[in-house]
Amino acid sequence: xxxxxxxxxxxxxxxxxxxxxxxxxxxxxxxxxxxxxxxxxxxxxxxxxxxxxxxxxxxxxxxxxxxxxxxxxxxxxxxxxxxxxxxxxxxxxxxxxxxxxxxxxxxxxxxx
Amino acid sequence: xxxxxxxxxxxxxxxxxxxxxxxxxxxxxxxxxxxxxxxxxxxxxxxxxxxxxxxxxxxxxxxxxxxxxxxxxxxxxxxxxxxxxxxxxxxxxxxxxxxxxxxxxxxxxxxxxxxx
Numbered sequence: 001x002x003x004x005x006x007x008x009x010x011x012x013x014x015x016x017x018x019x020x021x022x023x024x025x026x027x028x029x030x031x032x033x034x035x036x037x038x039x040x041x042x043x044x045x046x047x048x049x050x051x052x053x054x055x056x057x058x059x060x061x062x063x064x065x066x067x068x069x070x071x072x073x074x075x076x077x078x079x080x081x082x083x084x085x086x087x088x089x090x091x092x093x094x095x096x097x098x099x100x101x102x103x104x105x106x107x108x109x110x111x112x
Numbered sequence: 113x114x115x116x117x118x119x120x121x122x123x124x125x126x127x128x129x130x131x132x133x134x135x136x137x138x139x140x141x142x143x144x145x146x147x148x149x150x151x152x153x154x155x156x157x158x159x160x161x162x163x164x165x166x167x168x169x170x171x172x173x174x175x176x177x178x179x180x181x182x183x184x185x186x187x188x189x190x191x192x193x194x195x196x197x198x199x200x201x202x203x204x205x206x207x208x209x210x211x212x213x214x215x216x217x218x219x220x221x222x223x224x225x226x227x228x
Binding site: 031033035040041042043044045048058088090092097098100101103105106 | 118121145147149154155156157158159162164203207214215216217218219220221
């Protein structure tokens with residue numbers, strides 16, 4: 001089975017901290033994605049990556065950056081966490097554009 | 113802009129009954145992919161069913177089926193013989209255009225409660 005693993009299920013950080021959310025997939029998938037999920041807003045795309053060292057902005061990239069140094073790992077970085085970044089963050093990966101995307105279990109981030 | 117609309121924020125159905133979740137989308141593309149994902153309380157997003165726009169036949173996966181109306185840009189999910197384990201958030205998703213990496217564009221979700 002494909003496994004997408006997010007490093008933390010729950011995280012509490014202080015305003016202004018630099019926060020790293022890690023995502024690892026074990027199936028040699030090319031494409032990886034970071035979404036943010038908020039009640040009533042569904043999932044919104046933050047960043048995506050086609051391949052190693054490649055990244056593209058999604059719909060809501062402001063306040064975030066990403067890193068993909070190895071194919072299996074896609075990191076989301078909050079340079080200076082703010083309370084409006086309190087949310088559920090979901091990572092996903094897939095082999096190719098017309099295939100199923102597999103999701104991690106999400107990281108619920110609270111910024112205080 | 114390509115958008116996905118789920119007009120039913122919440123729905124409820126009794127066990128063993130049938131329920132239909134609605135989804136409409138907006139696109140100028142002729143070939144694309146549509147998906148329904150389920151997110152139970154465990155938060156794990158699971159693919160329920162997918163539909164390729166060039167296929168006229170509606171997709172079916174066991175108790176789950178879709179009614180795909182391409183001209184109307186409608187993609188509803190029918191759950192037959194509902195089970196308690198079907199209680200979850202259901203998201204309709206559309207695969208976006210190349211300049212967005214063919215990422216999935218999600219609707220806001222429908223919360224489905226299956227009652228005994």
